[in-house]
Amino acid sequence: MRAIHIAQFGGPEQLQLIQLPTPAPANGQVLIRVRAFGLNRAESYMRRGLWGEVARVTGIECVGEVTSAPGTDLRPGQKIAAIMGGMGRSINGSYAEYVCVPASNVVPLRSSLSWAELAAIPESYATAWACLHDNLELRAGQTLLIRGASSALGQAASNIAAHLGARVIATTRRPVELANVLRKNGARDIVEEQPSVAAAVRAIAPAGVDAVLDLIGNTTLLDSLAVAARPGRVCQAGFLGGLEALSHFLPLQHLPPRVQLSFFGSFAFGTPGFELDRVPLQDIVERVEQGRYHARPAEVFAFDDIIGAHRYLDAGAGLGKAVVQLEQ
Numbered sequence: 001m002r003a004i005h006i007a008q009f010g011g012p013e014q015l016q017l018i019q020l021p022t023p024a025p026a027n028g029q030v031l032i033r034v035r036a037f038g039l040n041r042a043e044s045y046m047r048r049g050l051w052g053e054v055a056r057v058t059g060i061e062c063v064g065e066v067t068s069a070p071g072t073d074l075r076p077g078q079k080i081a082a083i084m085g086g087m088g089r090s091i092n093g094s095y096a097e098y099v100c101v102p103a104s105n106v107v108p109l110r111s112s113l114s115w116a117e118l119a120a121i122p123e124s125y126a127t128a129w130a131c132l133h134d135n136l137e138l139r140a141g142q143t144l145l146i147r148g149a150s151s152a153l154g155q156a157a158s159n160i161a162a163h164l165g166a167r168v169i170a171t172t173r174r175p176v177e178l179a180n181v182l183r184k185n186g187a188r189d190i191v192e193e194q195p196s197v198a199a200a201v202r203a204i205a206p207a208g209v210d211a212v213l214d215l216i217g218n219t220t221l222l223d224s225l226a227v228a229a230r231p232g233r234v235c236q237a238g239f240l241g242g243l244e245a246l247s248h249f250l251p252l253q254h255l256p257p258r259v260q261l262s263f264f265g266s267f268a269f270g271t272p273g274f275e276l277d278r279v280p281l282q283d284i285v286e287r288v289e290q291g292r293y294h295a296r297p298a299e300v301f302a303f304d305d306i307i308g309a310h311r312y313l314d315a316g317a318g319l320g321k322a323v324v325q326l327e328q
Contacts (some may be wrong), residue, residue, distance in 0.1 A: 001021070002017060002303070003092070003196050004017055004057065004073075004306050005095075006046070006047055006056050006058060007204045007261065009049030012306075012308075012311050014047060017019070020092075020096065023100040024100070025069065029069070029101065029102055029103060030068075030082070030103050031068045032099050033066075033097070034062045034098060035062075035208055036063055036118065037324055038120055039310070040123060040313075041240065043088060045239075046089070050243055054089050055088055055310075056095050058090050059096070060088045060266070061081070061094060063080065063109075063124040064115075065077055065079060065104055069103060071103075071259075072109065079109050080103045080106050081118070082125050084121075084268075085104065085270050086266050095306065097326065107276055110282065111285050116297055117297065118133070118298045120296060124153045125160070125284045125293070126279045127156075128153055128156040128159075129280070130264055130278075131213055131235050132144075135263075136235050138166055138210070138211050140162060140164055141167075143167045143211070144168050144169070145169065145197075145201055145211070146161075146213045147197070147211070147212065148215030149168075149215075152298075152320055152321035153215055154215050155173075155320055156295065158185040158187050159186050159313070160293070162185075163186070163287070163293065168186050170190050171197055172193055173193045174213060175190045185277045193216070195219070195223065197227065198226050198227045200228065207229050208227055209228060210229055210233070212232070212233070213235050213237060214235065214237070214238070216238070216245070217241045219242065221236055223254065228256065230259060232258070233261075235264055236261070237265070263273075263280065295321070296320075297320065297322060298320035299317075299322040300323055300324075301322065301325070302324070303326045
């Protein structure tokens with residue numbers, strides 16, 4: 001089978017097309033014919049070596065068809081989505097014509113969407129759903145601040161929160177350029193992202209916001225805590241601002257009373273307490289089909305243009321999810 005591997009850590013040019021044997025699934029695993037996959041910032045970090053030693057074939061999600069699935073209820077030819085399960089980290093990932101994934105990380109789907117359209121959904125929307133419902137316990141009528149709202153995950157969170165009936169305040173470094181994109185995805189208010197947005201956000205929500213989804217990471221976390229209401233919740237779920245550690249973090253000093261801080265990473269999907277079937281992916285797909293969620297891919301790349309796809313990923317265009325589609 002054709003696969004794309006990381007020849008050595010570095011830039012997009014290190015992603016090279018090679019031939020590998022098609023993997024054979026063990027009991028409880030699913031061999032998937034990959035039809036398309038979404039691009040994720042995590043794969044850029046893996047390619048650059050920022051997450052240490054990883055599998056040489058990267059890719060943390062895909063959509064496709066079951067080829068074989070011994071010991072499971074999945075049937076050959078069934079349409080599925082796969083997320084994490086060690087893909088790209090401890091096992092070869094989805095940048096290939098076939099990938100072998102634990103059944104716990106595979107979800108069957110029914111959809112009329114094209115493969116490219118379907119590939120824009122799984123990782124971003126599953127992660128956003130888990131952050132909003134589990135970590136932040138967001139409810140209708142509450143106010144949510146999303147930092148890094150123009151990212152694919154941020155736009156998915158805006159979709160889900162607005163549909164739920166929450167008021168969304170979105171931050172972005174390019175508020176004028178991306179205003180239409182953010183509003184289309186559910187943002188009511190847009191704030192320019194800066195090291196501190198507390199004053200601008202409190203001008204909109206004087207008592208603070210009920211929930212903060214921080215996708216930028218450690219560089220903005222303390223400011224996100226400062227803008228939360230009492231009581232309030234803050235969930236960190238991304239590192240758009242880089243992977244540098246937060247130094248001199250003192251919970252006694254920096255955690256406001258009655259503000260809960262949590263973290264969610266999609267690598268938890270498929271582990272005890274984070275079963276993937278808890279996420280209503282079928283409902284999410286149907287809402288995309290109905291136009292209630294705006295999850296269409298921002299850009300579609302061919303498998304052979306993976307270098308161009310990663311250049312687009314690294315540029316951070318902020319227009320939504322880019323996907324790669326294999327030849328049909």
